[in-house]
Amino acid sequence: MPPxxxxxxxxxxxxxxxxxxxxxxxxxxxxxxxxxxxAAVNDPSHRQADWLTWLLYGVSIAxxxxxxxxxxxxxxxxxxxxxxxxxxxxxxxxxxxxxxxxLYALAVQGGRRRTLRTAVIAALVxxxxxxxxxxxxxxxxxxxxxxxxxxxxxxxxxxxxxxxRELLREYADRVARAEAEREWExxxxxxxxxxRIARELHDVVAHTVSAMTVQAGLALDALDKRPEVARxxxxxxxxxxxxxxxxxxxxxxVLREGQxxxxxxxxxxxxxLGELAERVRGTGVEVSLHRDTGGRELPQLVELxxxxxxxxALTNVIKHARAPHAAVSxxxxxxxxxxxxxxxxxxxxxxxxxxxxxxxxxxxxxxVGGSFEAGxxxxxxxxxxxxxxxxxx
Numbered sequence: 028m029p030p031x032x033x034x035x036x037x038x039x040x041x042x043x044x045x046x047x048x049x050x051x052x053x054x055x056x057x058x059x060x061x062x063x064x065x066a067a068v069n070d071p072s073h074r075q076a077d078w079l080t081w082l083l084y085g086v087s088i089a090x091x092x093x094x095x096x097x098x099x100x101x102x103x104x105x106x107x108x109x110x111x112x113x114x115x116x117x118x119x120x121x122x123x124x125x126x127x128x129x130l131y132a133l134a135v136q137g138g139r140r141r142t143l144r145t146a147v148i149a150a151l152v153x154x155x156x157x158x159x160x161x162x163x164x165x166x167x168x169x170x171x172x173x174x175x176x177x178x179x180x181x182x183x184x185x186x187x188x189x190x191x192r193e194l195l196r197e198y199a200d201r202v203a204r205a206e207a208e209r210e211w212e213x214x215x216x217x218x219x220x221x222x223r224i225a226r227e228l229h230d231v232v233a234h235t236v237s238a239m240t241v242q243a244g245l246a247l248d249a250l251d252k253r254p255e256v257a258r259x260x261x262x263x264x265x266x267x268x269x270x271x272x273x274x275x276x277x278x279x280x281v282l283r284e285g286q287x288x289x290x291x292x293x294x295x296x297x298x299x300l301g302e303l304a305e306r307v308r309g310t311g312v313e314v315s316l317h318r319d320t321g322g323r324e325l326p327q328l329v330e331l332x333x334x335x336x337x338x339x340a341l342t343n344v345i346k347h348a349r350a351p352h353a354a355v356s357x358x359x360x361x362x363x364x365x366x367x368x369x370x371x372x373x374x375x376x377x378x379x380x381x382x383x384x385x386x387x388x389x390x391x392x393x394x395v396g397g398s399f400e401a402g403x404x405x406x407x408x409x410x411x412x413x414x415x416x417x418x419x420x
Contacts, residue, residue: 047095047096048095050095051091051092052092054091054094054128055089055091055092058088062087062088062124062125063084064121065121065122066080066081066084066117075117079115080112080115080117083108083111083112084108086108087105087109087125087126088125090108090125091105091129094129094132095136098133098137099145101133102126102130102132102145102149104129105125105126105128105129108125108126109123110152110156113156113160114159123177126178127177127180128181130149130181130182131181131184131185131188133185134181134182134183134184134185134186134188135185135188135189135192137189139186142185145182149178149179149182150176150178153175153178154171154172154175155171156174157171157174157175158171226335226387226390226391235268235270235271235306236271237346238267238306238307238310238342238345239264239267239268239271241310241311241345242260242261242267242309242310243260243261243264245257245310245311246260246261260309263306266309267309270306274295294327294331295330295331295338296327296330296334297318297325297334297357300316300334300355300357303334303337303338303341304316304341307341307344307353311351312341312344312345312351312352312353312370313351313352313353314341314352314353314354314355315352315353315354316355317355317356317357318356318357319358320358320359320364321358321359323417325359325364325417326395326417328394328395329395329415329417332391332392332394332395332397332415333357333364333413335387335388335391336368336388336391336392336399336411337355337366339384339387339388340355340368340388341353341355342384343384343411344368344372344409349373350370350371350373350408351371352370353369353370353371354367354369354370359417362416362417362418363397363415363416363417364415365413365414365415366411366412366413366414366415367410367411367413368410368411369404369408369409369410369411370409373407391413392413392415395415395416396415397416398413399412399413399414400412400413
């Protein structure tokens with residue numbers, strides 16, 4: 028999971044709905060028409076509609092206007108009105124419609140536990156009212172057991188609808204969360220790719236351009252008095268420029284993976300450290316190289332990381348250390364490749380402690396699960412040391 032939970036937008040088809048007040052008004056209007064028509068026409072053998080009938084009718088319809096806000100209270104009011112009709116002797120097929128609508132709203136908006144409690148209470152009250160009304164008027168309103176069942180119908184329907192809405196909402200949240208996570212992962216990969224491109228270009232360009240700058244300076248200083256030295260330095264500048272172009276082409280080819288193999292060159296490995304040291308020697312820094320892999324075949328990622336760390340460390344020696352000598356050691360010790368680059372520059376100028384060079388070397392080591400450290404050595408100089416696990420890579 029990402030470190031910060033993304034905001035999950037609701038799908039459009041779930042966001043759009045009729046506002047609760049308008050929905051309550053529309054439902055109350057429909058129920059008013061159906062229940063009013065049934066209340067106006069009653070069986071001749073039973074009590075006809077009078078002021079009490081219409082009073083209970085008005086209370087029921089008015090209560091439905093707020094069924095969304097207070098579903099429990101509305102259920103109690105409409106249930107009492109329905110019981111009043113039955114006890115008063117007014118019989119109708121749709122007189123229980125208001126309480127059924129209220130019970131449905133109660134189940135849809137509540138939880139399963141509240142629905143179960145309401146079902147038990149409504150069934151008992153309905154059975155008791157049916158039994159009392161039948162005794163009072165000497166004409167049974169209906170079998171009490173059957174009368175106990177009708178309140179369960181809207182409650183069951185509301186529970187089904189609520190469960191389906193919750194399921195759809197859960198599915199929608201999952202889809203939105205998955206989409207947000209995909210977008211987050213895409214942004215993360217883009218950021219990682221930008222860092223990788225910046226690191227590759229820095230490792231390639233910084234080293235070569237730094238060496239070319241030093242060599243060009245030597246050529247300018249020796250141009251008048253020692254032209255042969257100037258020519259040698261310029262030849263080295265040209266060679267370094269060609270090397271930079273070659274590495275840039277290889278880097279661009281790697282970044283354009285999947286667009287053909289033409290123009291791609293293998294990534295630098297430890298066998299090319301000798302050429303790297305020779306280019307640095309052309310700048311006037313004497314480089315000693317010790318390489319011992321014990322005859323082991325190392326993973327390409329480890330060799331590439333080691334090569335880039337050595338390259339960047341030597342670049343810092345050229346740019347900042349003003350050191351006459353640098354020592355490079357690359358050796359396998361146990362299950363790790365240990366890379367060390369030390370120089371003997373003045374204490375105050377051995378290396379920089381900021382910038383992208385040290386950050387890039389630390390990222391190189393971390394990319395293969397290794398560790399990195401850099402700092403001054405006792406006396407004079409600066410040391411860069413990286414431990415790159417071979418087995419982990």
